[in-house]
Amino acid sequence: MYKKILIANRGEIAVRIIRAAKELGIKTVAVYSDADKNSLHVNLADEAFNIGKPLPSESYLVGKRIISVAKKAKCDGIHPGYGFLAENAEFAEECEKNKIDFIGPSPEAIKSMGDKITSREIAKEAKVPLVPGTAGEVKDSEALEIARGIGYPLMIKATAGGGGKGMRLVEKESEFENSLRMAKSEAKSAFNNDAVFIERFIQEPRHIEIQILGDKKGNVVHLFERECSIQRRHQKVVEEAPSPGVSEKTRIKMGEIAVKLAKKVSYSGAGTVEFIMDQKENFYFLEMNTRVQVEHPITEMITGIDIVQEMIKVSYGHELSIKQEDISIKGHAIECRVCAEDPDNNFLPTPGTVIYAKSPQGPGVRDDSSLFNGYEVTTFYDPMLSKLIVWSENREGAIKRMSRALSEYVVLGVKTNLGFLVRLMNDKDFISGKLDTGFIEKHKKLLKIPKDNSNIATIASAIILHSGIGVDNLKRDPRFTPWKYIARGSSVSRNSMF
Amino acid sequence: MKYTLKINKKMVSFELLQQGDAYEITLDEKEYHAELIRIDSNLYSLIVNGSTYTIAIQKEGKRIDLFFKGDLFSYEIPSVRDKGGTENTSGIDKISAPMPGRVVKILKSIGDIVSEGEGVVVVEAMKMESELKTTIDGKITGISVKEGDTVDLGAHILTVESQDKK
Numbered sequence: 228m229y230k231k232i233l234i235a236n237r238g239e240i241a242v243r244i245i246r247a248a249k250e251l252g253i254k255t256v257a258v259y260s261d262a263d264k265n266s267l268h269v270n271l272a273d274e275a276f277n278i279g280k281p282l283p284s285e286s287y288l289v290g291k292r293i294i295s296v297a298k299k300a301k302c303d304g305i306h307p308g309y310g311f312l313a314e315n316a317e318f319a320e321e322c323e324k325n326k327i328d329f330i331g332p333s334p335e336a337i338k339s340m341g342d343k344i345t346s347r348e349i350a351k352e353a354k355v356p357l358v359p360g361t362a363g364e365v366k367d368s369e370a371l372e373i374a375r376g377i378g379y380p381l382m383i384k385a386t387a388g389g390g391g392k393g394m395r396l397v398e399k400e401s402e403f404e405n406s407l408r409m410a411k412s413e414a415k416s417a418f419n420n421d422a423v424f425i426e427r428f429i430q431e432p433r434h435i436e437i438q439i440l441g442d443k444k445g446n447v448v449h450l451f452e453r454e455c456s457i458q459r460r461h462q463k464v465v466e467e468a469p470s471p472g473v474s475e476k477t478r479i480k481m482g483e484i485a486v487k488l489a490k491k492v493s494y495s496g497a498g499t500v501e502f503i504m505d506q507k508e509n510f511y512f513l514e515m516n517t518r519v520q521v522e523h524p525i526t527e528m529i530t531g532i533d534i535v536q537e538m539i540k541v542s543y544g545h546e547l548s549i550k551q552e553d554i555s556i557k558g559h560a561i562e563c564r565v566c567a568e569d570p571d572n573n574f575l576p577t578p579g580t581v582i583y584a585k586s587p588q589g590p591g592v593r594d595d596s597s598l599f600n601g602y603e604v605t606t607f608y609d610p611m612l613s614k615l616i617v618w619s620e621n622r623e624g625a626i627k628r629m630s631r632a633l634s635e636y637v638v639l640g641v642k643t644n645l646g647f648l649v650r651l652m653n654d655k656d657f658i659s660g661k662l663d664t665g666f667i668e669k670h671k672k673l674l675k676i677p678k679d680n681s682n683i684a685t686i687a688s689a690i691i692l693h694s695g696i697g698v699d700n701l702k703r704d705p706r707f708t709p710w711k712y713i714a715r716g717s718s719v720s721r722n723s724m725f
Numbered sequence: 726m727k728y729t730l731k732i733n734k735k736m737v738s739f740e741l742l743q744q745g746d747a748y749e750i751t752l753d754e755k756e757y758h759a760e761l762i763r764i765d766s767n768l769y770s771l772i773v774n775g776s777t778y779t780i781a782i783q784k785e786g787k788r789i790d791l792f793f794k795g796d797l798f799s800y801e802i803p804s805v806r807d808k809g810g811t812e813n814t815s816g817i818d819k820i821s822a823p824m825p826g827r828v829v830k831i832l833k834s835i836g837d838i839v840s841e842g843e844g845v846v847v848v849e850a851m852k853m854e855s856e857l858k859t860t861i862d863g864k865i866t867g868i869s870v871k872e873g874d875t876v877d878l879g880a881h882i883l884t885v886e887s888q889d890k891k
Contacts, residue, residue: 257772367808562797582783582790583767639767639790639797640784681732682752684791684798687771688730689741689750689778690761691789 229253229304229543231329233297234268236308237287239597239614240519241268243608244306247535256300260286267597274300281552281607287311290318297327304328304470305591306535310609312694313518314341330442330542332517340515351510353491355484358503358511360426367407371574371588373425374403380428385413385414385421392417396428414708428503431663433472434458434513436487436501438526439533440549441494442541445472448551449482450534456662457651459574464520464644464667465560465651468529469620471660477508477645486551488515497523498540502617521614524595527551528560528618531590541605551640558618559625563648565613570674576610579603579641584612591618591628613641622660645682732800816887818861822876826850831872831883837865838888845883848876863887 231254234244244688245268262281269275276296276588279286286292290312305322307313309327316337322329322538333338334582340346359377364386374397383406384391393414395406397716407423415421434455439446454470470479486502499520504510523534532549541547567581568574576602581602586594604610617632619625624661630652636645651657657666667673697718729738741752747760760772764779771778781792784802791798830847833839844856845865867884870876 582785583781585767585781604748634794636795637767637792639779639781639792640785640811643795649795656749671750676733679793680796681737681798683771683773683778683780684751684793684796685732685739686732686750686757686759686783687738687761687769687793688732688774688798688800689728689739689752690748690759690771691726691782691791692728692740693743693748716819 229328229539231273231300231302232304232347232539233255233258233302233327234308234311235293235305235312236273236306237263237266237268237597237719238306239595239611239687240521241552242271242597244535245271246723247298247533247539248306251536253539254712256297256302258287258296260607262603263356265601267378267599270371271624274378276300280409281605283311283607290315292656294321294325294327297322300324302327304330306330306538306539307459307518309521312676314516317496321586328542331496332492332494332498339492340494340517341499343514344517347361347512349491350488352370353484354490355512356510358429360465361424361579363424364422365425370407371400371403375400376601377425377427380430382426382428383410383423384426385410387414387418387420387422392475393423405661415522417490420609425631429503429511431506431665432456433470433504433663434463434501435470435473435481435504435508435510436479436499438520438523439485439489439495439500440512440541440547441489441498442547443544444546445490445493446547447486447494448547448549448554449485449667450530450532450554450621451556452478452628453525453703454483456664457666458664459570463522464559464564464566465648466525466660467559467622467625469556469559472504472506472508472662474508477510484512488512490650495541500721506661513652517639521611522562524593524614524616525560525562528593528616529556529558530554531557558620560616560618560621561625562614562616562631563629564611564644565615565622565636565638565648566639566644567612567638568644571676574644576606577604577642578606578610581612581638582640583635584639585635586613587615587632589632589635591625592618592632597639601666606663624657626658646676650677676680691695730800730803732798734745739754779840797834802823816861816863818859818863818882819887820845820857820883821861822848822850822878822880822884823855823857824850826876828870828876828882829854830854831868831870833865833883835865835868839865841864845885846870848882856881859885861885863888 233256234241248255255272257268257275258278259269278292312318316334319329319334370519380398383395392645393410395402399408407411410423411421424587435452437452438450452470453468454468455466485558497519499516501513502510566576569577583600585600593616598612617628619628633649727740733881750757751877757773762770766771767781771780771782778886783790787801826848829849839859840862842858844858845858847854863885869881
């Protein structure tokens, strides 16, 4: 097994990898930017090295510097985590050249699956379902005929596109010619290129992904699906496994397809095949992530497999310790990404200092976090503070447990999305399991603080203010002990955040 | 007493009446009977009309952060001199021991004029000395301890009264 690995990342994922390595008896080396000197990952690792300024491009993205630290510290492996250099094929190649294992897939697999067009071609060859449409530009003369073949509703998109420009939703054939003309002229003025392609429009799509694990001996297994349809700013915020919208039949089919695709590129390590699925369980390949995923813990919770440890073992050359027939789903897991952001202000990040943090405990609760009192939320990095994960025997139990755990969480100093997440867990539509990627857009009332809660806050503020002496000297009952507090809880009706 | 406060950038008005340890608060024409009790450094138990709520509170300079059911409520403590917005307070600052300890030094005498933020007494607890400060401008009107006394948590130490004519 590896003697010592370097973790080329920060935050909770660096902590997660350090923990996995320690449990495997591997020494760990952390790297950190000037902004992260006091971070948890630096504290937990056996060794830590500064690699530069806070900007990622001057520290965590400087592959050369990271490799030279790894050589100096005599590491035999580098785990890239997610983000930063995790899907950078050149970095993986550089590692190999320096005789340090890149703990992840081969550079070739990263290259072929990382590129949208190449990966789409590979998927097509492997007969993986793709969203019906033209991969490339359509000629005006053929467009209507092609559209008929794809079926309505459909999307016209600029090939050079982005940001919704040159994009048109067409509900029926009578609108097609007009929409095509408008999309093209928009594309022309936005990108100086009027080429467009046509794709079927998936109504109320769900984001479903399959976790896979492969070794260097050609074995690939899948660890079932995760549903990640609750998104804001096109980024996931709540994930669960298994999906409440995937039947057993679809689950098996999706898993088999993901394994087939991974085998096609001789995939080793952890990876995720992402699909878009309509409400009738028709699913289509979206892309593959060639790294460990933020939401991997929920799969660990329902399968009992430590994905990060498996990654390290297969990278070293071990055969996968599990066979497909040995893997089954037990119970239900949900993950909430606790972020320093303001749901009531377009989920914009809220940089600042976390003055006080208290994470939840109790049965079935896991908090993958790098949070501590004094943690700085900077604009340099992702505003995610923690991943709160719960497991229960079924979905209903998991939702209740998540709601309970979320309401034990305390973060003072910066605004977070905790209140929103609590409300989401108690929303009847979320509980019913009818999810799609537009869920938050359709449930905007969840973004607002309910009046009853503001009133409680105002009452508390009134007392603090009247005591005239601020919080520090607020009267404490000397006879008061936590035991009395717990006892009183059972004697009066209780509505606390605990 | 009537108050106006800006919480999360929204103005709220309420009326408050102290009755011993409890308070009668009128908010949006509704009355609430409330009591706030400290559990540990940041956690408080709020009892409103018989229901209990747990609230986390942190003071950072003049800003109070209050956390309830996942949401953060922030406001600035209005200064006593700040006549806009708030018809402040009782005008009395009763300073009491924040934890059991020993009075090391009394920095002021009865009749001294002090201003907000000024240290008035030094207490030692858990081998650390800390200076207790007044939060209002006023005159020292009472001192209940002498140097060297041991004090229990919550014991009265000193009173400052505002000299503003009401």
